[in-house]
Amino acid sequence: MQDTGIGIDPRAVRTLFEPFRQADIATTRRYGGTGLGLTIVRQLVELMHGSVRCESALGAGSRFIVTLPLRPWVPSVGAAPGRSAPHRLAIDAAARQPAPAGTSPDATGRGQRVLLAEDHPINREVITRQLLKLGYVCDCAEDGQQAWEMLEAAQASGAGYAMLLTDCHMPRLDGYELTARLRQGEAARGLPRLPIVALTANALQGEAERCLALGMDAYLSKPLQLADLREALSRVLRQGAAQQEAGATTAPRYSRLMQLCDGDEAKVAKLVRVFVQATEKDLQAMDRAAAAADPAVLRQLAHRLSSACHQLDEDETVRAFQAVENGHSDQLALALYPPARRALQSVMQRATAFVARCVRGAGRGERSPSGPAQEIRLCSRAKA
Known part of the structure; x- marks a missing residue:
């Protein structure tokens, strides 16, 4: 939601969602209000495992952004026996299209839920339709920060994504920073490794190496070709499944x-x-x-x-x-x-x-490494 009103002092935005707090007491005298509306909004959003934030500037208006981990509905063929068909809103006709002829079952999405982080609307529209055509269910984020919030909300609700497709160059948080943050969080919290595919229009030498070094699993240049997208996503998901199976035990195998x-x-x-x-x-x-x-x-x-x-x-x-x-x-x-x-x-x-x-x-008396036990400290110097 966005308006072009009087705006809010940035210092007041920090406390805007607290109970009985308003940006300007004079507004309360003029129009009334208790200062509970935004608090209730925040509580409702958090109950749905989402987040809400405000961006505002004095004299320029305000923008309130709500992020919810909602899952797009793909229409079913018919109603359950003995029940009338429910009235629902179809997301996209492409979701009802069968997989392309000649596509093997393991190369299609099979309804797996993926997150697309892409800041350009036409790219979001085209890539979403490609993913739906391949059988994936797609949620979209307009930048890396929104993608991070959606991933966190999905993780909290227990309905995580099968894969992340991210543009490398986005405002607020780019694909490189988003990947680094994700990999750090997985390592710190012991979470399963989320497959990540980089999407970029930059075909310069070294770009693929940078993506893979950051922890991404594949690299695709835009504009995406459907066959290349199908092959890359299928390969990444197979690799992810194999890594999870190999890492089922926390102990390294060596x-x-x-x-x-x-x-x-x-x-x-x-x-x-x-x-x-x-x-x-x-x-x-x-x-x-x-x-x-x-x-x-x-x-x-x-x-x-x-x-x-x-x-x-x-x-x-x-x-x-x-x-x-x-x-x-x-x-x-x-x-x-x-x-x-x-x-x-x-x-x-x-x-x-x-x-x-x-x-x-x-x-405990078991066989031990030769030589006395030694304490091993992890190097804790600041990162370069």
Whole structure:
């Protein structure tokens, strides 16, 4: 909702949704009111797992934005036996269209719910119709900040999305920042990994590497071709399902090291401890190189860390550091380091937990890593 009225002082906007608070007491004297209306609106919106906010400026009017995790309705073929057909509003005729001829079942959306973050209205309309044609149910966000709020609301309601498609260049919060925020939140809260597909009109060299290093799963250039979109989404969803299945247990597998050590977990833990201790020093050196804007040293250490992470089967982090090493420009290599560092921190957390579990097992009389138990601290220096 938007108006062109007198507007609200920005200092008053912060308390606007609190009970018995109004922006201007003089308005209450003139028109009446208790200061409860917006509080009730906020409570109703939050009951539906949504959010409400206000944007205003004095003399320029006000805009109130409500974000709700509503799911588009796709019309059913008919009413249930013995009941009359309900009166509902159809979203789009494209939702009723069958999958294109020759499309295999595993390549269609099958009604899976995806979120599209795209700031341009014509792109939203075209991509939404493409997704509906492929069998997906699509919700839309006009920018990255709105997408973040919709994802948070969906997570809170237990009705999450199967995938996020995001433009890379948007106002308020772009696709890069949105992805970084999502990956950080997943790691901090132990949430399943949401598949993310980047959409951009920028086909410059290095763009795909930047997207993958940030934690995106695929990269598509606009304008999107239906066949390319179908193949990419199908592949990403298959990969996501495989990753969830492989990560059903919280403990890392370290299959490469397990094979080397003939399945002896104690020996594997000793090797993982060496990785953690060496990586702490490498991280400090990389932080110094990034702070000094020294891409040559950064690339050298990125090569070293990608090789080390490869030994632990941490493929996503390997790709992130390979992108730093192989960035086509020094500026890109420096820009790709922070997301690679975040990915490495997650690797370190898993490795530290693995060694700690083995040490605890040794304390209970189980077989332990050779040598005395050592405390392993995660490098906590500020991110570059």
